Amino acid sequence: MNQSSRVAIKAWAEADRPREKLMEQGRRALTDAELLAILIGSGSREESAVELCRRILHDRGNNLNRLSRLSVSQLCQYKGIGEAKAITVVAALELGRRRKELREERRPVLNNSRRVYEYMDQVYKDLSYEEFWVLFLAGGCKLIANVLIGKGGNDFTPVDIKEIFRLALEYRATSMILTHNHPSGTLKPSNMDIQLTNKLNDAAKLFDFSINDHIIFTNGGYYSFRDSGLL
Incomplete structure (x- = not known):
């Protein structure tokens, strides 16, 4: 495949560039596919690097451990992945494996508000602006990923509902589990908080998901929609 047929990351719309997203929002804001796309740099004529990486991950059940078992030759079977890109991916995953061996971390079980508070408290501690994080869970309330969805001013955070369900x-x-903070210190949910929670809860039912809780963080404690009977 010649160079002109490849879709380079720098040619995408700015909002779709994972490198820029990492620089602007931090590494935690990127999905696994976007991080892999940074490694491979470009896709093919038919699909961008992110789309290609989503397809590869989908074939592995969106499981990085299963992805890490692929050899260079197996990765090269995907159109848009040459030997150099495959070697880069294999090397990066091997570094991740070695780091994991140094400190094996068990996925936390977040089945009540206190556990969520203890897990996320340091993320929100002393923030002077609002952030909105979503914790995605597997069966048994085991954490899959925690993702920063939006950040804003002192009393508002933009939230992309479509992105959450994607x-x-x-x-x-x-x-x-939905989470956000109130820099003001008030634990009472605002009308916008309640409306957003209800909207997401209604949408989740259409996708056969469940919203287990929405937790508001302050430096002095937390508020749980579930514990308060609002979910």
């Missing part, structure tokens, strides 16, 4: 499908999650 990620839920990509991670094959069975449920999710």
